[in-house]
Amino acid sequence: MKIVPVVLAGGTGTRLWPLSRNALPKQFIALTSEFTLFQDTLLRTPPGADFHEPVIVTNDDYRFYAQRQAARLGLKPTIILEPARRDSAPALVAAAAYVARRYGPDTPVLALASDHVVLEPEKFREAVAVAADAAALGYIVTFGIAPDSPRTSYGYIKLGEPLGVAGAYAVDSFVEKPNAEAAQRYLDLGYLWNSGNFLFPAGLLMSEAAAFEPEIAANAAAAVELASEDIGFIRLDAAAFQAAPAKSIDFAVLEHTEKAAVVRGEFTWSDVGSWDAVQEIGATDGNGNVVKGAVVLQDCKDAHVRSDGPLVACIGLEGVSVVATDDAVLVMPSDRSQDVKGLVSALKKSNRPEADEHLTVHRPWGTYETVCRGDRFQVKKIVVEPAGVLSLQRHHHRAEHWIVVRGTAEVTLPERQFTVHENESIYIPMGQVHRLANPGRIPLELIEVQTGSYLGEDDIVRLEDAYHRV
Structure with missing residues (x-):
């Protein structure tokens, strides 16, 4: 029976700041390859003989990231939207309910985090095949990883008796993140990370959730039953989903069920939950340095230096991490990476916009980047993807000057619609109703100069919007 991959892609990421921020979290960033972590996750389970098209669970903020990045791989996933964050249990039970309705309750579901790294996809798929055989016996199967060190940042699994499938075991117990002494003991005893x-029959997860967390089971199922379609997305019923208690699938089901099993994964895996984890899976030079981007090192050892913006040059660093973007630079001892979350909290308390947003802001139609800002003016680079359409809108406090530098712009005003080509420009007066679109096959790039007394993004009055934004 073909497996349905269910990818959870609604999480925010602050431990990898300044690269990962709430407005664009780590799963949608190319962290370790040319593809984003989300895309790498999808590529591990290609539709075909073994897998159906994926089901993605995310939220309003990230729905177009997920849709666009999947489309670039040639995929047409089902995208389910959570009305609120309720941790993994309600999301997975809702996904299981959807799969059971569409394909049947015996259909195997492969639940995947969208922000993990797996370096040997073939070995991963071999483990999935073993897990599918174990799940068919009536188990919820998790993937355990053989530890290479006594980590305190991962939970552990104690293996029980072998099952009737080679390589699969009953779970004796799950152990939460331990202290250093306990982690070493678990390592010595052969526990797995x-x-x-997870992999499970859709109906089994629903029945086990009903046994241990009936509120989650009932409300997640109702959220699917009452779901609505919204421009190609499946929107879970808000009232029902929000009534489900927020709880992880581990706490809600796996730590209680007698039907938990584990398959040993022989692939390299990381949840890349901090910068030291990124450093550990990176390729090193002769001095133990991990480098990515425009970086030059001199007399450095065991350094981790990454630039997604300006050139970064370092001299004499040892055991130090440097992460640079266009608008922020993080410098720290590499063994202090667990403190980044607290740093981001401090930035938020200081109302620093860099805590949550990048200079390049993503929208359903494309992106804009602030190039220059001054008193009563602002310059932006705007990129509109092919077929992208901005809302029909007006501004109370600013006028706009558009200069097309690549592609063709379709401009709609109340009295006419016309095109603006490369090296041409147009002026939009304050209060003028207007719309910008890209009718072409290549991205439309333009420079926008805003002038006026107030230039905030909240000075947008949307009259019509193709993406159903307010």
């Missing part, structure tokens, strides 16, 4: 990825 809990990767947080």
Whole structure:
């Protein structure tokens, strides 16, 4: 029976700041390859003989990231939207309910985090095949990873008796993140890391959730039953989903069920939950340095230096991490990476916009980047993807000057619609109703100069919007 991959892609990421921020979290960033972590996750389970098209669970903020990045791989996933964050249990039970309705309750579901790294996809798929055989016996199967060190940042699994499938075991117990002494003991006893990825028959997860968390089970199922379609997305019923208690699938089901099993994964895996984890899976030079981007090192050792913006040059660093973007730079001892979350909290308390947003802001139609800002003016680079359409809108406090530098712009005003080509420009007066679109096959790039007394993004009055934004 073909497996349905269910990818959870609604999480925010602050431990990898300044690269990962709430407005664009780590799963949608190319962290370790040319593809984003989300895309790499999808590529591990290609539709075909073994897998259906994926089901993605995310939220309003990230729905177009997920849709666009999947489309670039040639995929047409089902995208389910959570009305609120309720941790993994309600999301997975809702996904299981959807799969059961569409394909049947015996259909195997492969639940995957969208922000993990797996370096050997073939070995991963071999483990999935073993897990599918175990799940068919009536088990919820997790993937365990053989530890290479006594980590305190991962949960552990104690293996029980072998099952009737070679390579699969009953779970004796799950152990939460331990202290250093306990982690070493678990390592010596042969415990496995809990990767947080699972395979199970859709109906089994629903029945086990009903046994241990009836509120989650009932409300997640109702949220699917009452779901609505919204421009190609499946929107879970808000009232029902929000009534489900927020709880992880581990706490809600796996730590209680007698039907938990584990398969040992022989692939390299990381949840890349901090910068030191990124450093550990990176390729090193002769001095133990991990480098990515425009970086030059001199007399450095065991350094981790990454630039997604300006050139970064370092001299004499040892055991130090440097992460640079266009608008922020993080410098720290590499063994202090667990403190980044607290740093981001401090930035938020200081109302620093860099805590949550990048200079380049993503929208359903494309992106804009602030190039220059001054008193009563602002310059932006705007990129509109092919077929992208901005809302029909007006501004109370600013006028706009558009200069097309690549592609063709379709401009709609109340009295006419016309095109603006490369090296041409147009002026939009304050209060003028207007719309910008890209009718072409290549991205439309333009420079926008805003002038006026107030230039905030909240000075947009949307009259019509193709993406159903307010």
